[in-house]
Amino acid sequence: MALTAEELLSVWATGSERHPVDRGLLLFALAAPDTPGAELADRPLGERNSALLRLHQTLFGETLDGYCDCPHCGERLEFALRCGDLLAVADDTASMGEVAGLPCRPPTSRDLAAVSHLGDPEQAMWRLLQRCCGGGIANTASNTELLTAFEAALEQADPAADLNLALACDACGQAATVPLDIAHFLWEALTAQARRLLDEVHQLARAYGWGEAEILALPPVRRRAYLKRVLA
Ligand SMILES: [Zn+2]
Incomplete structure (x- = not known):
């Protein structure tokens, strides 16, 4: 779908006032006009990301330009990705089955909103696990093994839910893994x-x-x- 200049400014004005998770849902609604609005927050994150990548292709083209600072030496690393390459790993039929013997579902925008106030990525992942695997997991205790199993199952079942890019730093030669927030990329392009x-x-x-x-x-x-x- 194409957007008129008026529509684009209207989406931008609305999204500017929203929390990033809600902004992601606003863009998801634009990308998936046939999905009832009330359901979007409960769709797997991979499905949202795939829809946003396709919307980026339509509105702004194939290339995602980004940068990050090397976590080891601080050097700015620039990268360019193709939406199609990221879409190739996506699987919109996400189904997690079981994680360590517990029934589990893939995380959604609603789950993301619930953990978005947590600054520590590991703690956020742990809360996601608790939400997605439901009862049977203690509220406070951390369990690295369970977390690893959850991340592996997520990677397997819904690879577009949590996209990452592996980079090697030109300056120090160390490896870095950069999280790719597709909603952020799309929002930046729309803002520009x-x-x-x-x-x-x-x-x-x-x-x-x-x-x-x-x-x-x-x-x-x-x-x-x-x-x-x-x-x-
Ligand atoms: Zn470096």
Whole structure:
């Protein structure tokens, strides 16, 4: 699906006010218009990520540009990924079965929201495990073995739920694993596009006195043609 300039700015304005998990759901709703809105929060995260990757392909193209700081030496590492490569590992029929003998389901956006206040990734993973595997797991005790089994089962059953990228640092040569937050990538691309549109509206409104709606309704090629004249 394509978005008009007005629709894109509307999504951006709504999402700007939201928590990242809810922003992910806003984008998921856009990416999966046939899925009832009330169900989105309870769909597996891999399904959400796949839908967001496909939306990125449609709206902003195939390439995800990103960077991270090396956890060992602090060097900035840039990377470019292809949405199609990430989609190739996705499996939208996520079913976890059992983890260490306990029935388990794949995590959803609702689970993500419930653990998002936890700063420590291991603690967040542990809470996810408790939510997804239900009763039978003590509230406070940590169990590394169970956590490892859960992560392995998740990787196997819903590989797009928790995407990571393995990098080797150019500066220090050490290996680093970077979490890939697809909702964040898509949101950044949408924000950049929204800022460009706002700049265009600002320049054209100032030059010609046209209203925002009028400017956004112009076909992009004509908007850019006027802009070129204003900036000439
Ligand atoms: Zn390094």
